Amino acid sequence: MAGNRTLTIIKPDAFGAGKAGKIIAHLEAGGFRVVAARVMHLSTAQAEEFYGVHRERPFFRSLVTFMTSGKCMPMILEKADAVAELRRAIGSTDPAEAAEGTVRKLYAESKERNAIHASDSDENATRESRFFFAEAGTL
Ligand code: ATP
Numbered sequence: 001m002a003g004n005r006t007l008t009i010i011k012p013d014a015f016g017a018g019k020a021g022k023i024i025a026h027l028e029a030g031g032f033r034v035v036a037a038r039v040m041h042l043s044t045a046q047a048e049e050f051y052g053v054h055r056e057r058p059f060f061r062s063l064v065t066f067m068t069s070g071k072c073m074p075m076i077l078e079k080a081d082a083v084a085e086l087r088r089a090i091g092s093t094d095p096a097e098a099a100e101g102t103v104r105k106l107y108a109e110s111k112e113r114n115a116i117h118a119s120d121s122d123e124n125a126t127r128e129s130r131f132f133f134a135e136a137g138t139l
């Protein structure tokens, strides 16, 4: 059965531009509840570990530079079928291809500077929640 929690990050482009409040309001209006949240500036080592699955991709160094360029906002969100629902709510990786009304369509700048991250499986949601919130298992 699909889980009811997932991990999101408001990325440095959106956080730095003061869009965090609007994005959270948009997600709450879509039925998500914020379970945990923090504001932090990722180190290079943290960004490399978090996006480690993309280590061999040509955009990896640029992605790490972007993700360490300013503060970001990791959050655990709750909703029935949370992983699939949040992926739908954020839209395609490239905002040019994202559906109307999605977070990336509304707030992303480019395929790299695309405003928000969302876990892509229940397994990764659990792993990524623990990455940012040591207390995730008790929330
Ligand atoms: P995320 O994992 O951040 O939720 P995603 O699952 O939609 O995004 P991934 O394929 O996992 O997309 O890529 C991770 C991130 O790497 C993207 O969100 C984007 O910031 C960046 N990225 C992906 N593909 C490219 C690309 N071709 N050029 C530049 N940046 C890219």
Ligand code: MG
Pocket: 118, 120
């Ligand atoms: Mg991804």
